[in-house]
Amino acid sequence: MKFLVCISKAPDTTTKIAFTDNNTKFNNDKVVFIVNPYDEWYALVRALELKEKLGGTVTVINVGAADTDAIIRKALAIGADDAVRIDAEPGDAMFVAKQIAEYVKANAYDIVLCGKETIDYNGSEVGGMIAGLLDWGYVSLASSLELNGNTATLNREIAGGHETVEVNIPFVLSAAKGMAEARIPNMRGIMAARTKPVAIVAAVASENYTSIISYELPKEKTGVKLVSADNVGELVSLLHNEAKVI
Amino acid sequence: MPVLVFAESANGTFKKSNFEAVSYGARVAAQLNTEAYVIDFENMSGDVLKSLGEYGATKVYRVASDALKNFDAGLYAKVLNDVAQKLNATTVIFAFNYSGKAIAPVLAAKMNAGYVAGAIDIPVMEGNTIKIRKNVFSGKAIAMYAIHSENKIIALTPNTVAPVKTENKCSVENLEIAINATDSKVKVKEVVKASGKITLSDADIVVSAGRGLKGPENWGMVEEMANILGAATACSRPVADIHWRPHEEHVGQTGLTVRPNLYIALGISGAIQHLAGVNGSKVIVVINKDPEAPFFKAADYGIVGDVFEVVPKLNEAFKKFKAGA
Numbered sequence: 001m002k003f004l005v006c007i008s009k010a011p012d013t014t015t016k017i018a019f020t021d022n023n024t025k026f027n028n029d030k031v032v033f034i035v036n037p038y039d040e041w042y043a044l045v046r047a048l049e050l051k052e053k054l055g056g057t058v059t060v061i062n063v064g065a066a067d068t069d070a071i072i073r074k075a076l077a078i079g080a081d082d083a084v085r086i087d088a089e090p091g092d093a094m095f096v097a098k099q100i101a102e103y104v105k106a107n108a109y110d111i112v113l114c115g116k117e118t119i120d121y122n123g124s125e126v127g128g129m130i131a132g133l134l135d136w137g138y139v140s141l142a143s144s145l146e147l148n149g150n151t152a153t154l155n156r157e158i159a160g161g162h163e164t165v166e167v168n169i170p171f172v173l174s175a176a177k178g179m180a181e182a183r184i185p186n187m188r189g190i191m192a193a194r195t196k197p198v199a200i201v202a203a204v205a206s207e208n209y210t211s212i213i214s215y216e217l218p219k220e221k222t223g224v225k226l227v228s229a230d231n232v233g234e235l236v237s238l239l240h241n242e243a244k245v246i
Numbered sequence: 247m248p249v250l251v252f253a254e255s256a257n258g259t260f261k262k263s264n265f266e267a268v269s270y271g272a273r274v275a276a277q278l279n280t281e282a283y284v285i286d287f288e289n290m291s292g293d294v295l296k297s298l299g300e301y302g303a304t305k306v307y308r309v310a311s312d313a314l315k316n317f318d319a320g321l322y323a324k325v326l327n328d329v330a331q332k333l334n335a336t337t338v339i340f341a342f343n344y345s346g347k348a349i350a351p352v353l354a355a356k357m358n359a360g361y362v363a364g365a366i367d368i369p370v371m372e373g374n375t376i377k378i379r380k381n382v383f384s385g386k387a388i389a390m391y392a393i394h395s396e397n398k399i400i401a402l403t404p405n406t407v408a409p410v411k412t413e414n415k416c417s418v419e420n421l422e423i424a425i426n427a428t429d430s431k432v433k434v435k436e437v438v439k440a441s442g443k444i445t446l447s448d449a450d451i452v453v454s455a456g457r458g459l460k461g462p463e464n465w466g467m468v469e470e471m472a473n474i475l476g477a478a479t480a481c482s483r484p485v486a487d488i489h490w491r492p493h494e495e496h497v498g499q500t501g502l503t504v505r506p507n508l509y510i511a512l513g514i515s516g517a518i519q520h521l522a523g524v525n526g527s528k529v530i531v532v533i534n535k536d537p538e539a540p541f542f543k544a545a546d547y548g549i550v551g552d553v554f555e556v557v558p559k560l561n562e563a564f565k566k567f568k569a570g571a
Contacts, residue, residue, distance in 0.1 A: 011383070094355070094360070097355065122382060122503075125354070128348065129351045129354055132320070132356050136320075137431030139432055153435075159345075160445040161437065163437045167433070168431070171432075209360030210362060210395075215389050218386075221544055221545065226548050227549050240567065243528075243529045245528065
């Protein structure tokens with residue numbers, strides 16, 4: 001089985017978000033970038049678990065400039081066999097999806113795994129777009145993945161529960177919490193990652209359909225109104241009369 | 247060129263997120279000097295479908311096929327693409343919920359459409375460009391997006407733009423679309439829904455608890471508060487990670503993002519990752535014994551006190567209020 005895991009660079013979850021250039025650019029000064037958690041913890045680790053059980057290869061793919069090398073090495077240290085970097089500044093989700101779909105067309109893979117969303121732009125887009133471009137089946141928000149021959153069984157999150165679905169390879173999934181447990185790379189993995197192959201592939205021409213014009217920070221709360229622990233009735237009355245939420 | 251709104255019911259009835267999407271579609275259509283049409287794949291009764299007209303849709307098109315009884319994002323996107331072509335539509339609206347997240351990106355690829363996933367307000371038109379705001383960095387910031395392409399898809403974040411009821415009436419028509427069952431690649435084998443529980447992502451009120459509860463055996467009072475208020479229950483990440491609560495309840499940057507009218511946090515310190523998942527809530531109440539807990543800075547109301555003392559008293563007060571209301 002040939003697994004292709006899409007990984008994205010994302011600011012560490014503790015990052016304080018700020019902008020520059022008149023609020024038109026994300027301020028990445030001193031920001032620590034990580035592998036997007038959904039891509040790493042769930043998509044990559046589940047692909048590795050299945051490879052260890054059933055055989056095959058796990059390739060990670062990233063659309064990014066040379067500054068994404070650190071996160072690619074991290075994915076290799078966790079256990080991916082090799083990596084592909086499409087050499088381009090990632091544009092919008094469709095730009096990224098087109099790069100990956102073109103690479104998949106030229107190189108046979110059985111399952112393409114994405115995280116359910118990136119923690120920076122939160123779109124839940126790239127996986128579905130790759131599936132649409134390739135005309136492959138798409139299972140979104142998958143919380144489990146089992147393989148039996150060429151048929152996969154997955155649980156997928158739906159409103160108020162989950163459903164179990166079956167799909168034949170090839171297909172695309174987006175991985176949600178529950179699919180696997182995060183792995184911490186060991187020293188051997190980190191050493192091995194240095195010599196694992198990373199193919200640098202030129203991007204295909206593609207336009208961006210969307211762009212970000214400006215950013216803003218959410219309105220700050222005006223200050224908490226504290227109620228005494230001995231007078232919880234006052235809280236009930238504030239929620240009813242002032243906030244009007246109960 | 248009409249605006250299409252994809253409507254998906256919950257067991258045969260429409261909910262707030264559907265009305266929001268229809269109303270939003272009607273307002274987008276008005277800006278484009280056109281009409282909003284709803285697309286139904288569930289072969290629902292005319293009366294139920296007509297309820298959507300009250301939110302501004304002028305027509306509902308029913309696409310009926312046995313193949314559509316099986317939810318497959320790829321097939322749904324293919325059929326919606328055919329519908330858009332047949333009706334000469336270039337703009338499609340979804341609710342940014344489980345189904346919207348599944349179908350919209352596939353449709354974006356099929357339609358070559360620019361897609362804004364998770365809009366939080368009404369768009370502004372500038373010629374053929376649509377500008378819309380959406381949350382980014384998991385709620386830590388907001389970005390203004392522009393869609394430049396001819397075809398456009400917008401998924402609306404639930405509970406952000408209130409639906410507007412109008413005097414409008416709509417007609418219901420069947421639309422014939424050739425559907426090839428073999429185009430369906432994903433087969434649903436089993437659907438498991440927690441019965442009677444309020445869905446976290448749709449809840450108006452969420453009662454959430456964290457490590458301050460000290461153990462899973464202490465969740466009774468959390469569930470009691472949720473029952474009294476008609477709320478859904480949620481939890482912080484550590485609590486889900488140590489399996490005190492199911493991971494479906496985990497709210498935060500790497501869990502679910504919620505935007506209820508009221509979010510009550512019990513014994514949660516309010517780490518930046520947790521706040522990212524809840525800071526779209528209209529009103530936040532924090533109960534924590536540590537007055538320095540960062541959550542108080544993001545709260546509207548707070549009680550500094552031990553949850554084991556405050557929550558039972560508060561439950562009694564809520565009960566009394568509900569009995570009198």
